[in-house]
Amino acid sequence: MTSGTGPRAHDSLTGDAVISAALPNGWSPTAARLVDIPELHALLNRQEIAIRGRASTIRAAVEAEISPAAGPTSSHLLVRDDATQVRAWASATDRAAGRTVLSVVVDHDLEPTTADTVADALFTWAAKAAGGHARARGLDVTQLDSGAYVEDGRQQRWLERAGFVRARTWLQMSRPVTEADGDPGTFPEPHPTVVIRRVRRSGDGMPDQDDLVTVHDILEEAFTDHFNYHAETFDEFLKRLRADPGHRWDHWWVAEIVDExxxxxxxxxxxxxxxxxxxxGGPEGSYVEYLGVLRAARGRGVARSLLHTIIADAAARGRNRVGLEVDADSPTGAVGLYTSTGFATSYSTQSWHRQLSTST
Structure with a gap:
C-alpha cells in the first residue's frame, strides 16, 4: 500500500461544528501555521515544566512538526481561547501502515474543568483525522498510538476517557560522557569477526544508497519481533528520520561480520x-534513535560495540551525554545492556493504544 495522499485532515475539520460546539464559549479551532511556532513552543515548555520541572523541547522540533514538508500524512489543530491565545494543540501523524500517532497537549495553566473539555474535544478530532489517514491507505482499521509521562495522571485520565489502554512503559535513559571516553583503549575492541563503520558517503556528502537500503533492511528484520512493530517502507523511513532536526548522516553506523x-x-x-x-542552551549530546542487531549475528557483542562507538564519537565531539529510549519490558535484555554500559533512567513515559475502525 502507498502512503496516504489525501488532504490534511485539519483542512476539513477546523470548521467542524461538532468540534467547535464542544469547546468553551468563544474558543475556536484553527489550523496550525508556521507563525504559530513561538506559541506552540511555549505551550510545550509549560507542559514539560509542569510535569518534569524543566523544558527540553527545542523550537526546531516544533517547526519540523508543522512544516509543510511533513506533507499530507501529518494533521494539526490548534485551539485558541476567547483572547486568541493558543491553549491546546492536537496532531495525528500517519506513522506506518496500520499505526497513527496522536498527540494532545492542553495548557497546564487551565482550570481542570476547562482542560477536560478541551482535551475531550481534541481527542475526538484526532481520532477523525487518524481515520482519514487510514482510509487514504485503504485500511479498515488502524491503531491509535498516544503517550503520557508516567507522572502525568491528568493525561492518563484523558486517554482512558478517549478509549485508550496503557500498553507499555518506556525508560528514557542517559549516560554521561567524559573526554576520557574518546581515548583509545577505553572500550574493548569489537569481537574479532565484527567491523563497525559509518554509513559510506559519496563525494557530494550524500550517503551511499546501498548502505541506506542495508540499514533499513537490518532494522526492519531486527525489530520484527519487537513490541508494536509496524512495517515501514524505505521511503517512509528516510523521510521521517531526515525530518528530525537532530539528523546527521555521520551519526549512522553499520556493523558487519567478516568470518575470515x-x-x-x-x-x-x-x-x-x-x-x-x-x-x-546547554551542551549538545548524542541520541540513539535506533539500535538493531540481526538475530543471526547476536552473541558477538555487536550491540555493545555499537554503543561504545557512539559514546566515543560523542566524546570526540566534546559532548557531555548520550541518550536513548528502551522498552522497560524488552525481552532482549536491552535494559541490562544499557545499564551495564553506564546508562541510567532519567524519566519514564507510557504508550497508550486504541483500535479504530475507519468506518466510524
Missing amino acids: PGAAPRPAGALLGAVSPGAG
Whole structure:
C-alpha cells in the first residue's frame, strides 16, 4: 500500500461544528501555521515544566512538526481561547501502515474543568483525522498510538476517557560522557569477526544508497519481533528520520561480520544516532534513535560495540551525554545492556493504544 495522499485532515475539520460546539464559549479551532511556532513552543515548555520541572523541547522540533514538508500524512489543530491565545494543540501523524500517532497537549495553566473539555474535544478530532489517514491507505482499521509521562495522571485520565489502554512503559535513559571516553583503549575492541563503520558517503556528502537500503533492511528484520512493530517502507523511513532536526548522516553506523580474511562482509547490525540539543542552551549530546542487531549475528557483542562507538564519537565531539529510549519490558535484555554500559533512567513515559475502525 502507498502512503496516504489525501488532504490534511485539519483542512476539513477546523470548521467542524461538532468540534467547535464542544469547546468553551468563544474558543475556536484553527489550523496550525508556521507563525504559530513561538506559541506552540511555549505551550510545550509549560507542559514539560509542569510535569518534569524543566523544558527540553527545542523550537526546531516544533517547526519540523508543522512544516509543510511533513506533507499530507501529518494533521494539526490548534485551539485558541476567547483572547486568541493558543491553549491546546492536537496532531495525528500517519506513522506506518496500520499505526497513527496522536498527540494532545492542553495548557497546564487551565482550570481542570476547562482542560477536560478541551482535551475531550481534541481527542475526538484526532481520532477523525487518524481515520482519514487510514482510509487514504485503504485500511479498515488502524491503531491509535498516544503517550503520557508516567507522572502525568491528568493525561492518563484523558486517554482512558478517549478509549485508550496503557500498553507499555518506556525508560528514557542517559549516560554521561567524559573526554576520557574518546581515548583509545577505553572500550574493548569489537569481537574479532565484527567491523563497525559509518554509513559510506559519496563525494557530494550524500550517503551511499546501498548502505541506506542495508540499514533499513537490518532494522526492519531486527525489530520484527519487537513490541508494536509496524512495517515501514524505505521511503517512509528516510523521510521521517531526515525530518528530525537532530539528523546527521555521520551519526549512522553499520556493523558487519567478516568470518575470515578476504570473506565478503555480511550485515550484522546498525545504530542510527542524532544530535540531542541541550536544555536552555546547554551542551549538545548524542541520541540513539535506533539500535538493531540481526538475530543471526547476536552473541558477538555487536550491540555493545555499537554503543561504545557512539559514546566515543560523542566524546570526540566534546559532548557531555548520550541518550536513548528502551522498552522497560524488552525481552532482549536491552535494559541490562544499557545499564551495564553506564546508562541510567532519567524519566519514564507510557504508550497508550486504541483500535479504530475507519468506518466510524
